[in-house]
Amino acid sequence: MTEIRFLADESCDFAVVRVLREAEFDVLAVAEFMQRSVDRDLIEQASRQQRILLTEDKDFG
Secondary structure (H helix, E strand, O other): OOOOEEEEOOOOOHHHHHHHHHOOOEEEEHHHOOOOOOHHHHHHHHHHOOOEEEOOOOOOO
C-alpha cells in the first residue's frame, strides 16, 4: 500500500498539520522551514516528493 504524504503550504492552518500528524500521516509543513514560498516551487516540490499539496490560499498557482 502506498503511503499518503502531504506538503502543507504556509497558508494552511497548522491545526490541519497537527491532526494529520496525530493520525500518523507524513506531513511536511512549509511554515517550519521556509517563509514566503513561491507557488510554482511548492508544486514542483510536491511532485518531486510525491506529496499531496495542501493550501488554503485562494489564488494559489
